Amino acid sequence: MAENLNQIIPNIFIGDFSASQSITLLEKKNIRSIVSVIKHSSSSFPQFDYLNIPIDDNLNTNICQYFDIVTDWIQSKLILQPHFGILIHCAAGVSRSTTLLAAFLMKSKNLSPKDAISLISSKRPQVQPNDFFIYQLELYQNCNFQWDPVKVFINLLNWISFLTCSLISH
Structure with a gap:
């Protein structure tokens, strides 16, 4: 049985929804800040700081618009509350939370998407961001x-152009 919460680096945890609802577990891990990456989220415990990212896990979700918001929020919590942990969770702790944690690790440690996801999966083997989320990373x-958005649009146009050329050449 997979764990519902795993520490990836010091003070940074990833988990599923049930981890965010267990006051005992949160206190045991010294977590005080929670990034909740589910469509309908509520702040269950008033003593915690919450950042809610209301998105679904599908191939239409523009998750990259939240990368800077989440990475900046996590970084500020690490600076302002260096002795407390941060939990990033979604429903299963597999795709959305992994993608946002990967964005943070990429930016803070200058990692590639593959290296960031590998680091996370070394501590939480069940992670598997959807293909569109990986592309956005x-x-x-x-x-x-x-x-x-302008750079993203240009990259998207280049990608479409590449696909079109490769389809025509075959």
């Missing part, structure tokens, strides 16, 4: 870890 890296 690659765009984020190509934009030097800053959400820029």
Whole structure:
């Protein structure tokens, strides 16, 4: 049985929804801040700081628009509350939370999407971001870890152009 919460790096945890609802577990892990990546989220415990990212896990979700918001929020919590942990969770702790944690690791440690996801999966083997989320992480890296809709659009046009050329040549 998979764990519902795993520490990835010091003070950074990833988990499923049930982890965010267990006051005993949160206190045991010294967690005080929670990034909740589910469509309908509520702040269950008033003594915790919450960042709610209301998105679904599907191939239509624009998750990259939240990368800078989440990475900046996590970084500020690490600076302001260095002795407390942060939990990033979605429903299963597999795709959405992994993608946002990967964006943070990429930006803070200058990692590639593959290396960030490998680091997470080394501590939480069940992680598996959907293909579109991985593509958005690659765009984020190509934009030097800053959400820029113009750069994203240009990268998207280049990708479409590449696909079109490869289809025509076959």
